Amino acid sequence: MPKWLNIDNPKLNIAKHSDFIPQKYLPTFSSQPIELNLHRINGLAERFVYFNDDMFLLRPVKRELFFAGKDCLPTDFAITSTISTTTKEDMMPFIKLNCVTILNGHFDKKEQMKKHFSKWVNLAYGWNALRNLIFYGQHRFKGFANNHLAFSFLKSEYEDIWEKEYESLDDTSSHKFRSKLDLDNWLIRYWQLTRGNFYPIGRHVKGKVYEIYNGVEQNQELFKSIENQAMPMICINDNDNVDFEPMKERIKQAFDKILPEKSSFEK
Known part of the structure; x- marks a missing residue:
């Protein structure tokens, strides 16, 4: 499990593979x-x-x-x-x-x-x-x-x-x-x-899937969608042809803008 995860949070239920997948299918x-x-x-x-x-929620949803x-x-x-x-x-x-x-x-x-x-x-x-x-x-x-x-x-x-x-x-x-x-x-x-x-419901009511491209300029729409909380949720799909490392810090900055504080699920 991630080191940052607060496993004592009462809202969190951790289910390992062995807890719910029949033994004959394991390991998978x-x-x-x-x-x-x-x-x-x-x-x-x-x-x-x-x-x-x-997949990430960008704002509170009902x-x-x-x-x-x-x-x-x-x-x-x-x-x-x-x-x-x-x-x-x-x-x-x-x-x-x-x-x-x-x-x-x-x-x-x-x-x-x-x-x-x-x-x-x-x-x-x-x-x-x-x-x-x-x-x-x-x-x-x-x-x-x-x-x-x-x-x-x-x-x-x-x-x-x-x-x-x-x-x-x-x-x-x-x-x-x-x-x-x-x-x-x-x-x-x-x-x-x-x-x-x-x-x-409409196909795009919940949100949008974004493909990550090489180069910060190529991903401006993604960054703006996060920072403006433009939709309920997004999926950030990093394909095999992209060097994700240069994009990671910029994506993190966008999320830090809308989520400046740790959640109760983080230590």
């Missing part, structure tokens, strides 16, 4: 088994939000950013898209395709859209609502628009998928390293969307 060096078994964390609420380590409506459902956007690859080394398109394949084995796209029509053809999506309408007649899902930001989940959706697709999830959880044959927690999200267990 892949994020997939971790993400697919989050529902096993002791005391985890039915409604929870999952952040990766490159519960409605993550769960809204009379049924307090996860906020999300159901926008149809297609899956494309950039390089054969990029595993994520293959993993997303695996997730969609599982989905198509359980659901008819046209039937599910008809059942939850107002959640698919929704003004919150802007022009993307028209896109959904154009492809309304398709019976198979081809993909979904995704944002690499914190997502809201229902623990019961995890449990439902594990009950219906145990062998597939068990196989992925058994992989020690990431594989093109994997599933991941995009499947949980797609499952929620397909079943209508979400509250429609």
Whole structure:
């Protein structure tokens, strides 16, 4: 654990892999088994939000950013898209395709859209609502628009998928390293969307994903977004072609401006 972490904070619950991931999947060096078994964390609420380590809140937010409506459902956007690859080394398109394949084995796209029509053809999506309408007649899902930001989940959706697709999830959880044959927690999200267990919001309501580029000038929009607290949250994605060290200090300065004091989770 980080040396700066105040492990005595009563709001903090530390869950080691061995605390919630079945022993037969351990040790693991892949994020997939971790993400697919989050529902096993002791005391985890039915409604929870999952952040990766490159996601940051920029300002205080209300519960409605993550769960809204009379049924307090996860906020999300159901926008149809297609899956494309950039390089054969990029595993994520293959993993997303695996997730969609599982989905198509359980659901008819046209039937599910008809059942939850107002959640698919929704003004919150802007022009993307028209896109959904154009492809309304398709019976198979081809993909979904995704944002690499914190997502809201229902623990019961995890449990439902594990009950219906145990062998597939068990196989992925058994992989020690990431594989093109994997599933991941995009499947949980797609499952929620397909079943209508979400509250429609605009794609960019929660925030934005920033790629880091070489050179301070190239990242001015990122720095300004942090310092101006321009949106609820951001993801800072450092790709393989960037020398992160020169950017690190400038990003830290931006966060120090809006967060000058230590939180209760820091020593």
